[in-house]
Amino acid sequence: MSDTPILEVRDLCKRFPVRGKGPFAGKSWLAAVNAVSFRLDKGETLALVGESGCGKTTLARAAAMLQPPTSGSVRFEGSEITGLGNRSLKPLRRRVQMIFQDPYGSLNPRLPVGAIIAEPLLVHGLGDKAERRQKAVRLAEQVGLKAGDMSRYPHQFSGGQRQRIAIARAIALQPCLVIADEPVSALDVSIQSQILNLLRDLRDSRRLTYLFISHDLAVVRHFADRVAVMYLGRIVETAAAETLFDAPRHPYTRALIAAQPVIGRGKRTAAGCLSGDPPSPLDPPSGCPFHPRCPLAAALCRESRPELEGDSGHQVACHFKNEGGT
Amino acid sequence: MPEVLETSQDSAAAALEVRQLEVVFATDASPLKAADKVSFAVPAGRTLGLVGESGCGKSVTALAILGLVPPPGLITGGQILFNGDDLPSLPERRMEDIRGARISMIFQEPMTALNPVFSIGSQVAEALRIHRRTSRPEAWKAAVEMLARVGIADAAARAGDYPHQLSGGMRQRAMIAMALICRPEVLIADEPTTALDVTTQAQILDLMMAMQRDLGLAILFISHDLGVISEIADEVAVMYAGAIVEQAPAGELFERPLHPYTRGLIETLPGAGPRLPRLAAIAGQVPDLGALPRGCRFSDRCPLADDECGASEPTLAAAGERRRVACWKAAP
Numbered sequence: 083m084s085d086t087p088i089l090e091v092r093d094l095c096k097r098f099p100v101r102g103k104g105p106f107a108g109k110s111w112l113a114a115v116n117a118v119s120f121r122l123d124k125g126e127t128l129a130l131v132g133e134s135g136c137g138k139t140t141l142a143r144a145a146a147m148l149q150p151p152t153s154g155s156v157r158f159e160g161s162e163i164t165g166l167g168n169r170s171l172k173p174l175r176r177r178v179q180m181i182f183q184d185p186y187g188s189l190n191p192r193l194p195v196g197a198i199i200a201e202p203l204l205v206h207g208l209g210d211k212a213e214r215r216q217k218a219v220r221l222a223e224q225v226g227l228k229a230g231d232m233s234r235y236p237h238q239f240s241g242g243q244r245q246r247i248a249i250a251r252a253i254a255l256q257p258c259l260v261i262a263d264e265p266v267s268a269l270d271v272s273i274q275s276q277i278l279n280l281l282r283d284l285r286d287s288r289r290l291t292y293l294f295i296s297h298d299l300a301v302v303r304h305f306a307d308r309v310a311v312m313y314l315g316r317i318v319e320t321a322a323a324e325t326l327f328d329a330p331r332h333p334y335t336r337a338l339i340a341a342q343p344v345i346g347r348g349k350r351t352a353a354g355c356l357s358g359d360p361p362s363p364l365d366p367p368s369g370c371p372f373h374p375r376c377p378l379a380a381a382l383c384r385e386s387r388p389e390l391e392g393d394s395g396h397q398v399a400c401h402f403k404n405e406g407g408t
Numbered sequence: 409m410p411e412v413l414e415t416s417q418d419s420a421a422a423a424l425e426v427r428q429l430e431v432v433f434a435t436d437a438s439p440l441k442a443a444d445k446v447s448f449a450v451p452a453g454r455t456l457g458l459v460g461e462s463g464c465g466k467s468v469t470a471l472a473i474l475g476l477v478p479p480p481g482l483i484t485g486g487q488i489l490f491n492g493d494d495l496p497s498l499p500e501r502r503m504e505d506i507r508g509a510r511i512s513m514i515f516q517e518p519m520t521a522l523n524p525v526f527s528i529g530s531q532v533a534e535a536l537r538i539h540r541r542t543s544r545p546e547a548w549k550a551a552v553e554m555l556a557r558v559g560i561a562d563a564a565a566r567a568g569d570y571p572h573q574l575s576g577g578m579r580q581r582a583m584i585a586m587a588l589i590c591r592p593e594v595l596i597a598d599e600p601t602t603a604l605d606v607t608t609q610a611q612i613l614d615l616m617m618a619m620q621r622d623l624g625l626a627i628l629f630i631s632h633d634l635g636v637i638s639e640i641a642d643e644v645a646v647m648y649a650g651a652i653v654e655q656a657p658a659g660e661l662f663e664r665p666l667h668p669y670t671r672g673l674i675e676t677l678p679g680a681g682p683r684l685p686r687l688a689a690i691a692g693q694v695p696d697l698g699a700l701p702r703g704c705r706f707s708d709r710c711p712l713a714d715d716e717c718g719a720s721e722p723t724l725a726a727a728g729e730r731r732r733v734a735c736w737k738a739a740p
Contacts, residue, residue, distance in 0.1 A: 133605035240693050270461040270694070271632065275676035275687035282686065297605065300635075304678030304687065324683075341610040343635030345674060346662040350639040355614055356607040359575045 086160045088259050088291050089122040089145060094154035096137075096144045100364060112364050114140040116315040117154070119390075124258070127285065127292040129306035129323070131299060131338070133360055137315040138295050142261050145293070146178050147171055158259075176206055179252040183264035185244030189236040195222070195247055196232035202254045221250040225280060242273035246280065253284060261293045266301060278305060299342045303327050311335050314363055314371040321396040331398045333376050370401065378402045422449035423490070423626035424473070424511070424594045430485035431465070431472050440697040442468040442481065444650040447724070450594065453620065455627040457641030457658065459634060459673075461694055464647040466630045470596045472496075473628075474513060475503050490594070509539040512587040516599035518579035522571040528582040529555065529567025535589050554585040559615055577608035581615065588619060595620075598630045613640055634673060638662050646670045649695055649705045652724055656731040666727055666738040668710050704736065712737040 096115040102108055115137045122128050130138040144151040147163055156164050158174055166174075179202075182188040189198055200218040203209055209217065219229050225246040236244055245265065252260055262281065266274040278301065284290055296302050302309055303323055310320040311332065319332035330336045337356040358375050361367055367374050373383040382401050390399040431443040443465045450456045458466045471477050473488055475495060488495040490511065495503065515521040523531060532554055533547035542550065548567070556563035558581040571579055580600060587595060597616065601609040617640065620627055631637050637644055638658060645655040646667065654667035665671040675688040692709045695701060701708040707717040716736050724734040 133607065242693065271634070271673055272461060272676055272690040273693070275678075275689045278678075279686050279689060299606070300678045304683060337607060341606040343606075343609075343613075343633065343639045345635050345638045345677065345679070346659075347639065348659060349642075350610075350613060350617070355610045357611070359577055359608065360605075 087121040087123050087157075088126075088159060089293070090155075090157040091121070091141075091145050092119045092155045092157075094118045094141065094144055094156065095152045096140050096149065097152045110364065113315050113366070114363060115144060115151075118312075118315075118317055120310055120317065120320065122259070122291060122293060124291055125285075125289050127294055127305060127307045129294045129296060129302040129309045130312060131296060131302050131309060132312035133297060133338075135360065135363065136312040137363075138312050139263055141312070142263060142293055142295055146180065146261055147174065148180075172206075176255045177257050178259045178261065179255065179257040181245075181248050181252050181260060181262040181265045183267050185241055185248050185268065186236075188248055189244055191236055194233050194235055195227070195239075198236070198247060199232075199250045199254055202251060206255060208255075217254070218250075221254055222247075224253075224284075225250045226276075240273075241269050242276060245269060245273075245277050249277075249280065249284070253288065253290075256288070257290070259291045259293065261295070263295045264297070265294075267296070267298065274301070281305070299327075299339060311338065314360060314366055316371065316399065317390055317397075318372065318399045319397065320390070325396055331396070331403045332372075332400050333378050333402075334372050337375075370399075372400075378405070421451045423452045424628070425449040425489040426469070426473065426486070427489065428486035429469065429472060429488065430483070431468050431477055432482055432484045434480040434482065435698070438698055441650050442697065443472065445486070445724075446647075446652055447486075448645050448652065448655065450626040450628050452593065452626050453624045454642045455620065455629050455640055457637035457644040458628060458630045458647060459632065459637045459644060460647035461632060463649075463694060463697070465650040466647050467598055469647075470513065470598050470628065470630055473596060474507050474511060475500075476507075505539070508535055508587075508592075509590040510592050511594040511596065512590070512592045513596040513598065514580070514583050514587050514600050516602050518576065518583045518603075519571060521583055522579060522586075524571055527568050527570055528574070528579075528585075529569075532567075532582065532586045532589050535586055539590050550589065551585070554589045555582065558582075558585045558588075558619070559611070560585075575608075576604055577611060580604060580608075580612050584612075584615065584619065588623065588625075591623060592625070594626045594628065596628045596630070599632070600629075601636060602631065602633065609636070616640070634662075634677060646673070649700060650697060651705060651734065652732075653706065653735070654731075654733045655724070656733075660731065666731065666733040667706075667735050668712050668737065669706050672709075672711075704734075706735075710737075 094115055095117055097111045097113050099109045100112045102110055118141055132138050143149045145156055151164060155162060163174060196218050199221050200214040203214045227246055266277050269277060294306055306323045309323050309326045310317045313334050319335045330339055356375050369385050370383040370387055373379040388399045388401045390397045392398055427447050429443050429446040433440045433442055446469055448456060460466050472483055483496045529548060529551045532551035536542045536547040536550055552563050552567045555567055560566050560578060560581055601612050629640055641658045644658050644661045645652045648669050654670045665674055672690040676690060678687060690709055703718040703720055704722055707713040722734045722736045724732045727733045727738060
């Protein structure tokens with residue numbers, strides 16, 4: 083681990099304008115990501131977890147400058163990248179790559195696999211045609227595809243194979259940071275573990291750093307070094323993976339872990355089940371955003387929002403983080 | 409080789425029993441057997457979990473029960489026994505009386521299963537209007553009561569809402585209300601929580617269990633998620649490439665899986681135990697139904713496979729008191 087983190091995000095906000103109802107209604111703002119800070123060191127895997135709509139994807143996209151943040155700072159290998167234009171961001175694009183959830187939607191159906199994998203090389207003007215082709219074959223073999231697959235088209239592959247193609251494309255430019263947005267959620271269980279193993283092998287052989295987005299806590303527990311739990315656009319708890327799963331301190335983290343179905347625990351009992359739905363980010367609750375669903379909520383929680391506090395190893399945003407047991 | 413067990417022990421009290429069901433899709437190349445000699449029974453008040461990966465035939469089996477297999481699919485063999493009737497041989501008119509009233513179904517994606525231009529109240533009431541010929545105001549009243557029972561707060565006001573005004577969890581509750589309003593004996597749930605977040609999923613599973621207790625429902629619960637199946641099912645049937653390869657009471661199945669495929673599925677999951685550097689994996693991919701390996705359908709991916717497995721297909725045979733497994737290598 084070097085001293086300069088690969089990625090350092092401070093007070094990042096991303097807001098989207100939302101038109102009100104009716105022709106004369108003013109604009110209002112939806113705060114998808116709200117004052118989020120985190121750092122990601124070289125070789126580390128940080129997982130962002132949370133339920134749909136909590137802002138984990140928006141956060142990752144803003145941090146990679148795919149959607150410029152509304153405010154806040156993003157430092158990539160020590161230098162500020164917010165405010166840079168597309169041209170100045172191009173070198174950065176080489177070093178940050180993404181893998182998406184849906185391998186059916188993220189591959190161009192009209193390109194053969196060889197061209198898909200070589201496209202990033204073409205875009206960045208690396209090598210001549212023969213070199214690119216050679217490199218694409220090598221990449222394909224590294225992710226477990228055959229050289230003979232290069233002239234086939236995405237629709238001829240299963241979901242797992244397609245995700246391999248997407249991974250080969252993502253590592254073609256030898257990035258140092260890979261943002262994987264639910265990379266195994268669309269895959270069958272027996273394929274999920276193959277892809278997770280591949281991602282781990284690549285991390286070891288290429289010293290990749292991952293920002294790993296997932297809603298599946300079992301996968302995160304297996305794959306991540308550190309975990310940040312998001313709720314309604316904010317990080318509510320962050321800690322090393324083992325600490326977070328063994329001794330969660332935020333009531334939301336505890337509820338998430340309790341709600342995760344576990345094999346062999348026998349039939350479920352209704353205990354510890356959160357009631358209600360996450361509130362709308364258009365109309366967030368006062369005070370702590372989790373208080374309407376929180377079993378520990380008190381008057382204080384309705385009035386003031388707890389800050390994310392704690393030592394760098396384990397931070398929690400809860401007024402009662404030292405109470406409530408596990 | 410003896411024929412597959414004729415009936416399971418629960419069949420006396422079974423609300424629904426499927427025997428040797430075969431569903432074939434006629435394609436240009438060769439007919440594909442999407443369900444191959446599928447047999448199971450679901451007793452009243454119990455839940456059978458049907459688990460398997462995409463394309464294994466679990467949804468086709470469910471659709472076959474309701475007589476909804478889409479063309480070019482056809483039921484080519486077997487029986488589906490409900491209340492002494494064999495459903496595939498009933499005329500469509502009688503099937504219409506059963507479907508939605510005595511056997512109903514809920515789907516994965518409530519946004520597409522609900523009609524966007526009718527309020528949820530009227531969609532729940534519609535089932536009563538059609539099946540029980542209830543008057544409009546009475547059906548509405550019953551719909552509001554049902555919506556309240558499935559946990560929709562302020563049901564009287566919410567009943568006038570349209571599907572897009574509800575959250576995913578609320579929509580799934582509305583769909584459950586729709587499925588249960590006629591007090592069916594059997595509920596088929598096809599991946600009912602797959603599109604939901606974990607905390608919402610937990611709520612819906614709890615709701616289904618509560619409704620099962622209240623109504624004595626027999627539930628056929630289809631899912632690819634072993635964790636969910638483990639938490640809701642009494643009995644589990646594992647499907648692979650069109651056939652049931654193992655069936656057992658849930659506790660025994662997860663504690664001591666007998667079929668190498670079941671074992672593989674359980675081992676590939678990142679578990680609650682110590683973190684391992686690598687996950688176990690089942691080699692290869694699910695075979696195409698048109699190109700199943702010779703002999704056992706799992707033989708090309710099975711770590712235990714030998715010549716015998718490639719030569720002939722094992723049938724689902726008894727392994728212990730309440731278990732069945734289709735494997736030459738499974739030690740009972």
